[in-house]
Amino acid sequence: KNIVIFASGTGSNAENIIHYFKNNTSKSVVAVFSNNSNAKVVQKAKKLGVPSVIFNKDELYGDFVLSKLIELKPDLIVLAGFLLKFPEHIIATFPNKIVNIHPALLPNYGGKGMYGKHVHQAVLDNKETETGITIHFVNEHYDEGRIILQEKTSISDCRTAEEVADKVHKLEYRFFPKTIDQLI
Numbered sequence: 001k002n003i004v005i006f007a008s009g010t011g012s013n014a015e016n017i018i019h020y021f022k023n024n025t026s027k028s029v030v031a032v033f034s035n036n037s038n039a040k041v042v043q044k045a046k047k048l049g050v051p052s053v054i055f056n057k058d059e060l061y062g063d064f065v066l067s068k069l070i071e072l073k074p075d076l077i078v079l080a081g082f083l084l085k086f087p088e089h090i091i092a093t094f095p096n097k098i099v100n101i102h103p104a105l106l107p108n109y110g111g112k113g114m115y116g117k118h119v120h121q122a123v124l125d126n127k128e129t130e131t132g133i134t135i136h137f138v139n140e141h142y143d144e145g146r147i148i149l150q151e152k153t154s155i156s157d158c159r160t161a162e163e164v165a166d167k168v169h170k171l172e173y174r175f176f177p178k179t180i181d182q183l184i
């Protein structure tokens with residue numbers, strides 16, 4: 001079974017997922033797709049022996065990315081810190097095969113512009129005592145697809161967005177690979 005990951009940034013989730021499936025004989029990460037050739041995720045993938053596919057916006061919303069995906073026959077497409085709107089023609093081609101992870105408890109703290117530190121800062125500003133992660137299917141609206149899994153963590157001891165991010169990342173590392181495994 002083939003897993004493809006889309007990521008735009010650091011790629012610590014991508015790295016963790018690649019590690020998780022490294023010794024699996026039936027499921028593996030076959031490529032990392034990124035819109036940013038300088039992203040750390042691209043170096044990480046290279047180090048771990050996973051090929052990357054780099055593309056620009058025109059190639060994402062045009063034919064290039066779709067045709068690469070069709071070649072790779074993904075059983076699951078995983079968005080892990082992918083910051084561009086996912087194209088509708090790709091969603092339509094792979095129904096129920098595209099998942100995203102969001103670093104908060106949707107439907108709260110989701111939508112356009114709600115990513116990374118912005119999310120964690122908004123959570124702190126609202127004096128929330130807990131936050132969490134949401135793994136969900138991707139549809140044509142940001143962060144609105146059907147929810148697959150949510151996990152919570154207490155943040156009453158957190159003072160900064162970095163501290164919240166740390167706790168959320170721990171949940172992501174623990175639950176995202178497992179959920180991908182189960183979905184496939």
Ligand code: GRF
Pocket residue numbers: 007009010011012013014080081082101102103116168169172
């Ligand atoms: C994660 O917190 C994920 O939930 C969000 O973007 C972040 C990516 O972090 N969508 P990394 O690039 O995997 O380190």
